[in-house]
Amino acid sequence: MVSNNASVAIEAYLTDRGLDGYVTGVFGRVLGDPSSMKPSPRLLLKAMDAVGSKPEECIFIGDAARDVEAGEAAGVPTIGYANKPGKDARLAAAGAVVIVDSMHLIAKALQE
Numbered sequence: 001m002v003s004n005n006a007s008v009a010i011e012a013y014l015t016d017r018g019l020d021g022y023v024t025g026v027f028g029r030v031l032g033d034p035s036s037m038k039p040s041p042r043l044l045l046k047a048m049d050a051v052g053s054k055p056e057e058c059i060f061i062g063d064a065a066r067d068v069e070a071g072e073a074a075g076v077p078t079i080g081y082a083n084k085p086g087k088d089a090r091l092a093a094a095g096a097v098v099i100v101d102s103m104h105l106i107a108k109a110l111q112e
Contacts, residue, residue, distance in 0.1 A: 002027045002047050002060070004037045025050050039066040041074035048074070061106065063087060068094035079106065 003010055007028035014020040027043040027050075030036035036043060048058060055075030062068060063081040071078030072095055080091030080099040088099050100106060 001025070002038075002043045004029050004066075006031065038062075038064075039069035039073065041070050044070055044074040044076060048076075062096075063091075065090050065094035068096050 001010060001014075001023050003026075005028050007026045010026045010028050011020065014023055014026070025047060027047045029043075038044075044060060048055065058076045060067065060071040060074075060076045060078045061081055062071065062078055063083050064087075068078045068080060068091060077097040078095075080088070080094070080096030081103065082088035082091055082099050082101045088101070091099050
């Protein structure tokens with residue numbers, strides 16, 4: 001999981017909801033280093049390196065234009081998650097390969 005949030009907060013959230021077993025690694029912003037945050041591709045590249053993946057083997061899901069920009073900089077296609085009105089246009093303009101308004105659509109596609 002790659003996020004501009006702090007790793008400790010992400011890990012606490014996942015543990016609290018019993019989801020920690022589904023996530024291989026958490027790559028959050030580096031405390032005191034805003035340059036590690038998206039749109040920098042640094043955290044995406046670090047996550048791929050940790051699991052030995054190449055950009056063409058990955059997909060990134062993000063809800064902001066900076067997520068799409070980070071994906072593009074890392075060579076990873078990005079699905080735009082338009083969870084609020086108006087985000088679809090911003091995500092499309094940023095270059096998202098697909099835009100969804102529900103994570104259920106992604107979960108369903110993974111089951112097929």
